[in-house]
Amino acid sequence: NLRVNWENSEQDARVNVSLYGEDTKVLVGLAAEVERRLESIPGLLSVNTDMDRGGTELQLRLDRDQIQRFGVDPQQVSGAIAYALRGTDINKFHTDDGREVDIRVRLANYDSQSLDDLRTQNFPTDDGREVSLEALADIYVERTLGNIRRENRQTMLNVSARAAKDRAQHLFAQVDQVMQGFEMPRGYRWDKGTRFVELEEQDQSQTFALIMSVTFVFLLMGVLFESFVLPLSVIVSIPFSFLGVYWVLYITDTPFEIMSMIGSVILIGVVVNNAIVLIDLANRLRAEGKSRYDALVEAGRHRFRPILMTTFTTAFGLIPMAAGNSKMVGLEYAPLGRTMIGGLLAAMVLTLLLVPLFYTFFDDFRTAMQRIMASAFGRKSETSGSSS
Known part of the structure; x- marks a missing residue:
């Protein structure tokens, strides 16, 4: 089988293509073809095989006919x-x-x-x-493997491709592309292996964390606003904040990696704060008798300065992290800081401009649904009364 896995270090990203089979000579021939295909990927720093880390071996194959002819033991x-x-x-x-x-x-x-x-x-x-x-x-003299590794009773031979760290996210897709149409002999199967599965599971767990964060925030706001419709006007600030994340990472040429994902999860709980204080004030003003339009305008005027101050103080406090190169366990903090800054700035602008718009839309939707439900239950009550 053919297994692809990704190894990330501080300096570079590495993809290993592991070939599995019975015959080492067949694996060597397949490895040469894989090496040729990987070398076609632009921007790679190097492509190596286990043969490069091996040595040479002197091999002798006795000719049985000659042995019998000369009578040699x-x-x-x-x-x-x-x-x-x-x-x-x-x-x-x-x-x-x-x-x-x-x-x-x-x-x-x-x-x-x-x-x-x-x-x-x-x-x-x-x-x-x-x-x-x-x-x-x-x-004859042949090149040999540096060491012979076995897995599931099959010999394994690795072909590794190394690229710059900022290209790590593209390597898997490029490897899949160049390996298309690669035919393997019978008994030599294609399998991306456990490392690739681990990466997929990691992505799924991170996506699940994002979904659960949004869900918990939504439920909490539903309790706060005593409605599960109006919190949607706050939730819309989350996807708009991701637009800021995308553009900041794109401009700074920063890959979306594990620290960026962590920053995105943190953003979900942070960017809604500005929208919450804005909508909460608008609801209180409406409870005091103001119209929806006047309440939104006054809430925006009163919360404009606090929203700007809290956003800019947080963003400026993250600049050293976003611009630095501090690391822990080989992971850089810069993507986390850049993700937070981009999301906060985008959410600030969109909170002041779009949240009132969505609040109006969902409030009209809630009112319409209340009228429909009241009309439906009212007719049902009238029908029951006339029947009795």
Whole structure:
């Protein structure tokens, strides 16, 4: 299977494409194709495979026909090669202090053994002659994995692509795009793996947190206003504040990451404050006998300065966070500050301009619904009275 996961560090973003299968050679060929596809993504800093972190390996494949023809013992060949390259342990030496030291016998010039020396190494045959190793076996050098990893009884090989940190959010989509049409042999399956699932679950949990925040704010305002229609005029300030978040992050070229999401959740409880004090004052003025229009105008005039002061003091207090580069556990605080500033400024303007408009709309809607319900229940009561 093919697994894609994302690793984020302080300096860069990294996507790993993990290939799974039985045959390492097939995986190496597939990794080369994956590497070629990933290199087509613009802006990548580097593309590497596990082969790049590996080394070289000398491999010998004995020719059985030649072995039988010359009458050479295969065990003798493998033993002689191992002796020439590594030596062999023959005994242990016991020192006076009780330690055991391995005694290994090897060729005097084993450090200077070359591939040509190995090819020309001779072995005795049945008829007393000698034959070189290159006549008995195929000798070649291949690149190997730095380490062999197994998962679910399959070999795993990684291809990693590294990009600048601010491009982390685009990497997954770009990897999916370049991997389209990538055909894998039978037994080699495509699977994005557990890391991708974890990221999806993280996004879902953050979205759930946003929804629950809006729900709790709405229920609280429903109790405050003794209505579940008028709080909608306050709730509309939340999506409009996200417009400010978008533009601030866009202008500052800041990715929407975990700290930005946290800032968005905090915004939900903050941006409604200005709308609440505005609508609450308008409701109190209407209870004193003022018309809806006069109540909204007077509430806007009285709350204009406090709304500006509270918004600007909060926004200016967040500037050091938004402009700085402080970190904790590798996470920057700047996206949090920028998200808060953008949302607060947008909510301030839209609260003064649009909240009264939506308040009027929902108030008319509530009045219309009350008339419809009163008319319906009134007719029902008249019908019941005439029947009796």
